[in-house]
Amino acid sequence: MREDILEFLMNRRSIRSFQKKDVDNELLKKLIYVANHAPNSMNREPWKFIIIRDEKTKEELSKLHKGASHLLLAPVNIAVVGEPDVSPDTWMVDVVNATMYFVLSAYAVGLGVGWVAAYENETAKKILGIPKEKVLVTLLSLGYPDPEYKPKPKTVKSPEDVILYEKWS
């Protein structure tokens, strides 16, 4: 039993403040390679990751809404894009699996990740030149966590709150 991995999963928190230090591109490629190992229907891997370092682009994205400001504080932004044209029935589940593989592997190497709700956000799609047939799933801020940043404590539902046995009842 790998209790340490269970602890790792439960200790992960969203990070919204970062050190200035850049993230090595080879490391990013490695994390994306890990993401490509995520379970996905028929192994079609219907996703793309756009790596963004341009300050102007990050600034534009950070203005999408109130909860997007941390994009500008991160050395790297990642746009996760799903490809319904590659896997029409399952792309949504597939791309979320790949995103989570990416996020967890980032934590495993000491990086922090923040999320930004940007699902099919037309402004963001335009800024990033994402074609119509592709779906912007989320934007992530990524970098080495600011050691001063302390996420607010959170509580989670108990197993009893979310488990049903045998049928919906």
Ligand SMILES: Cc1cc2nc3c(=O)[nH]c(=O)nc-3n(C[C@H](O)[C@H](O)[C@H](O)COP(=O)(O)O)c2cc1C
């Ligand atoms: C699809 C999705 C959209 C999110 N959108 C935002 C957002 O726009 N801004 C933000 O600061 N956090 C965003 N989050 C992060 C959540 O607020 C966060 O995951 C949740 O509060 C649980 O906290 P934790 O990640 O620290 O465990 C988003 C998370 C997900 C999965």
